[in-house]
Amino acid sequence: MSLTISVRFLSGRAHLHPWQTHHSEGRVDWPPSPWRLLRAIVAVAGRGLTSLPFPDFVSLAVDSSTDGGRRGGKKKRYGETTVATDYWQDQPGDLIPISRLAAILPALAPTPTIWLPRNSGGHTRQYFPIHEGGIVKNTGSTVFDTFAVIRKDQPLLFYWRGGTPKDQQLVDLELILSRMTYFGRAESWCRAEAHASEPEEIDGVCIQGRCQTHWPCVCIEHGGKPDGREYREYTLERRLASLKVVKTEAVDLLPRTKTSEGKDRKATAETFKAILETEPEERLLIRCLLRESGQDIKDGLERPIGTAWVHYAVPRAVHQLFHPAPVPRRRNEDPVNLVRYALNTATVQRPVLPPLTDVLLVADRFRSAVMALARQPSRVFSGHDANGGVCREHDHAFWWPADEDNDGFLDHVNVYARSGFEGVEVDALRRLTRIRQRGGRPDLLVAPIYLGCEIDYKPWRPYRDEGNRKIDQRTNLFVSATPYYCPVSLSRGKKSRASRPHSIKKELRKGLRQQRLINLEDEVEIQELVFDYAPSELQAVEIAISEGQMHPPCPPRQFFPVVEAPAEYPALPRPANAAARDIRYKGCAQKDPDEQFTFGIRIGLYVGGGERFVPSLGFCRRRRNHQVRGPGRMFCLAFRDKRPPQPFAIGDQCHFGLGLFLPAGAME
Numbered sequence: 001m002s003l004t005i006s007v008r009f010l011s012g013r014a015h016l017h018p019w020q021t022h023h024s025e026g027r028v029d030w031p032p033s034p035w036r037l038l039r040a041i042v043a044v045a046g047r048g049l050t051s052l053p054f055p056d057f058v059s060l061a062v063d064s065s066t067d068g069g070r071r072g073g074k075k076k077r078y079g080e081t082t083v084a085t086d087y088w089q090d091q092p093g094d095l096i097p098i099s100r101l102a103a104i105l106p107a108l109a110p111t112p113t114i115w116l117p118r119n120s121g122g123h124t125r126q127y128f129p130i131h132e133g134g135i136v137k138n139t140g141s142t143v144f145d146t147f148a149v150i151r152k153d154q155p156l157l158f159y160w161r162g163g164t165p166k167d168q169q170l171v172d173l174e175l176i177l178s179r180m181t182y183f184g185r186a187e188s189w190c191r192a193e194a195h196a197s198e199p200e201e202i203d204g205v206c207i208q209g210r211c212q213t214h215w216p217c218v219c220i221e222h223g224g225k226p227d228g229r230e231y232r233e234y235t236l237e238r239r240l241a242s243l244k245v246v247k248t249e250a251v252d253l254l255p256r257t258k259t260s261e262g263k264d265r266k267a268t269a270e271t272f273k274a275i276l277e278t279e280p281e282e283r284l285l286i287r288c289l290l291r292e293s294g295q296d297i298k299d300g301l302e303r304p305i306g307t308a309w310v311h312y313a314v315p316r317a318v319h320q321l322f323h324p325a326p327v328p329r330r331r332n333e334d335p336v337n338l339v340r341y342a343l344n345t346a347t348v349q350r351p352v353l354p355p356l357t358d359v360l361l362v363a364d365r366f367r368s369a370v371m372a373l374a375r376q377p378s379r380v381f382s383g384h385d386a387n388g389g390v391c392r393e394h395d396h397a398f399w400w401p402a403d404e405d406n407d408g409f410l411d412h413v414n415v416y417a418r419s420g421f422e423g424v425e426v427d428a429l430r431r432l433t434r435i436r437q438r439g440g441r442p443d444l445l446v447a448p449i450y451l452g453c454e455i456d457y458k459p460w461r462p463y464r465d466e467g468n469r470k471i472d473q474r475t476n477l478f479v480s481a482t483p484y485y486c487p488v489s490l491s492r493g494k495k496s497r498a499s500r501p502h503s504i505k506k507e508l509r510k511g512l513r514q515q516r517l518i519n520l521e522d523e524v525e526i527q528e529l530v531f532d533y534a535p536s537e538l539q540a541v542e543i544a545i546s547e548g549q550m551h552p553p554c555p556p557r558q559f560f561p562v563v564e565a566p567a568e569y570p571a572l573p574r575p576a577n578a579a580a581r582d583i584r585y586k587g588c589a590q591k592d593p594d595e596q597f598t599f600g601i602r603i604g605l606y607v608g609g610g611e612r613f614v615p616s617l618g619f620c621r622r623r624r625n626h627q628v629r630g631p632g633r634m635f636c637l638a639f640r641d642k643r644p645p646q647p648f649a650i651g652d653q654c655h656f657g658l659g660l661f662l663p664a665g666a667m668e
Contacts, residue, residue: 002159002161002162002198003107003108003159003160003164003165003195004157004158004159004160004194004195004197004199004202005157005158005173005177005194006156006157006192006195006202007156007158007183007190007191008152008156008192009152009156009183009189010190010191011152011189012149012150012152013122013147013148013150014032014119014147014148014150014156014184015145015147015184015185015187015188016028016029016030016032016036016148016184017029017146017184017185018033019033019293019304020297023143023145023146024143024144025144025146026123026144026146027146028121028147028148029184029239030116031114031217031237031239031312031314032114032156032183032184032239033239033240033241034158034239034240034241034242035242035307036240037108037183038105038108038109040180040183041104041108041173041176041180042101042105042289044177044179045096045101045176047179048095048179049096049175049176049179050094050095050096050097050098050101051087051094051098052087052098052286052290053087053290054260055254055287055288055290055291056254056260056265056272057087057088058272095175096172096175096176098286100168100169100172101172101286102282102283102286103169103282104165104172104173104176105282105285105289106281106282106285107169108160109242109244110160110222110242110244111219111222111241111242111310112158112159113160113161113216113217113218113219113224114156114157114158114216114312115156115157115199115205115207115214115216116215116217116314116315116318117150117151117155117156117213117214117318118150118154118317118318118319119148119149119150119319120148120149120319121146121149122146122147122148122149123144123146123147124145125142125143125145126143126145127142127143128141128142128143145187147187147188153203153204154205154213155204155205157205157214159198159199159216164196170194173194174194177192199214215315215317215318217237217312217313217315218312218313219241219310219311219312220236220311220312221310221311224312226315232316233315233316233317234314234315234316235313235314236311236312236313236314239309239310239311240304240307240308241307241310242285242306242307242308243306243307243308245281246281246284246288246306247281247284249305249306250276250284250287250305251273251276251284254272254276254287254305255269255270255273255276256269256299257291257295257299257305258299285306288304288305288306288307291304334452335420336420336421336451336452336453337418337419337453337454338414338415338416338450338452338457339414339415339416339421339426339448339450339451340412340414340448340450340451340457341415341432341446341448341449342411342447342449343410343411343412343413343445343446344444344445345441345442345443345444346442346445347442352437352441352442353409353410353411353444354401354409354410354437354441354444355408355410356403356408356410356482356607356619357620358401358410358620359619359656359658359660360619360621360628360653360656360657360658361620361623362401362410362413362435362444363399363401363413363655363656363657364399364623364656365435366399366415366432366435367381367397367399369432370415370429370432371428373428373431374424374425374428375428376424378424378425379391380419380420380421380422381396381397381425381428382396383396383397383655394418394514394515394655395417395418395419396417396419397415397416397421398414398416398417398654399413399414399415399655399656399657400415400647400649401413402647402660403481403607406584406607406608407607407608408607408608408612415429426451429448429451430448430451433445433446433447454646459645460645460646461644462474462643462644462645472642473644473645475642475643475664476638476639476640477636477637477639477663478648478661478663478664479529479582479585479634479635479636479637479661479662479664480529480633480634480659480661481584481661481662482657482659482660483604483616483631483632483633483634483658484508484632484633484634484650484651484658485621485628485629485630485633485651485652485658485659486507486630486651486652487507487511487651487652489629489630490502490503490504490630500594503594505526505593507651508526508635508637508650508651509521509524509526511650511651511654511659512650514650515648515650518639522640523640524637524638524639525637525638525640526593526635526636526637526638527576527590527591527592527593527635527636528591528592528593528633528634528635529585529588529589529590529634529635529636530588530589530590530601530603530634531587531589531602531604531613532557532589532601532602533600533601533602534600535587535589538557538573538589539575541554541557542574542575552569552571552572553565553566556599556600557572557598557599557600558570558599559599570595570596570597570598571591571592571595571598572598573590573591573598573601574589575589575590576588576589576590576636581664581665582664582665583606583609584605584606584607585606585634585636586606586610590636593635602615603615603631603632603633604616604634605634616631616632616633616634619658623653623656626653628653628658632658635661645663647661647662647663648660648661649661
């Protein structure tokens, strides 16, 4: 047979603060420490069931000011000496004599297996007021009350295998638990019960199958073997449990502590120690349980006397709460998946538009403004489903600010979602009229200029009608309009034996497959676009190499002449003939994306008709708490087959304007 103690929290909250922590630290003693359960049992027994002495009480002639050591005793005149009642003996009138209480505790002292139900965390905040002249002012100082949230019909279980107490002990334990009104702080109302059965036999408990409600937390130090791997399937939580042998530590530490009145016991320490050495293990355990937490903290103890730190393996499944099933999206009668906006400002001479480098900030503020207007959770706008998970299909909204006149300032914003927008979402997009800017600039005035489907937007169509002719607008060449940032780290780490980093072309092709732009790797050719510090000189060097007048490596691009020529060196970039027709990359060179960079290379693009260079490092790379890692890079993608001139974005923060690709020559 086995013993199980169930604790049902009637309010659905468990206010449990760990040992020696402040309640505003936001920590919860979950799963509860076994030592907490033992202290709760002793505390409930002392409320009308058992006459409990002070933890340092000895049955000798003592000062009567303490009434012989009984808790709550009436004080008498100082100096009057009497023979104290021996409260370590059974007292008449006790429903549970102290001898029977001492017999219950050893059966509960071994570390139990704790069965936890599904739970989550919560907290409340209380603000301290100041009363001045009859006026209540708020100080702003808050006190956090953190708790665990569980279902009212699913109990917390403490389970001892083969630890069934005797009949009288089980009756006494049931009586004590029936009087336990709270477990932890006074707000944790509960109903506790004792069962001589297995956990699965208790109401509201299912330990396996699809309807599983409870998971076991085993103690590692006492032979428990959790399922799975640490950090992935379970985490280790440090808790307080009773020592297997309390006597050694109790005899050593109790005489060093202060008395219940806060006085030093230097004169009586040796006598007290001699008395403790003669006492049984059960009485010493009660002495340790009767000590207040404040006493142990004042005595400078790292943990309560008679306890040890143990580690419980807590399965991560207890924190995976059920979420409502996602609601299927309704189809619109008039499908809308593309909305275009024109940007302007209420200024007299010319608009004060955001620079091209603020594309990430403008996209984020657009999204925040539209979500505020929607007034309800939207999967298309937020990119998260009803369960809080991230949408991996990339069918939610893309927010693409664009510089369509190539003057270096953002003048349009495209909001595109492959899955389309619902009626409520379209209304929110229509109501957007103003966006705040940073740096004291005037607000952006937003005007929708197109609302419909992508296939009806003429610049994105594969063919354009001009009279009786159809002009083919398809192309197979796309260039970067904003820097591409790789979503993963390309470095292999210090411990890796590989000398070369991961392939960025592999990540580019992976992003294209996720966007459903390619199926096979050979459907696209990738080249990186760079700018040399002296393009005409680079062209002369390449001609000299082809004619045999020079041999690589050539200083100063491949190495500096102050050192010897290296055995391995990066290849020289080549003129980019395909991308040269785009005004943003006029005079650029191309290189293999996985090759090293030569000296004197710049990464970016030209704006203002090729008059001003914007480096990729000048683009904003922080959005809220997310920081884009790595340098931005520009690419030219040559598809095997022609495709419509519709923009697309891949890479990190591709839904917010970074990694945007446009057809080459689109500015012309």
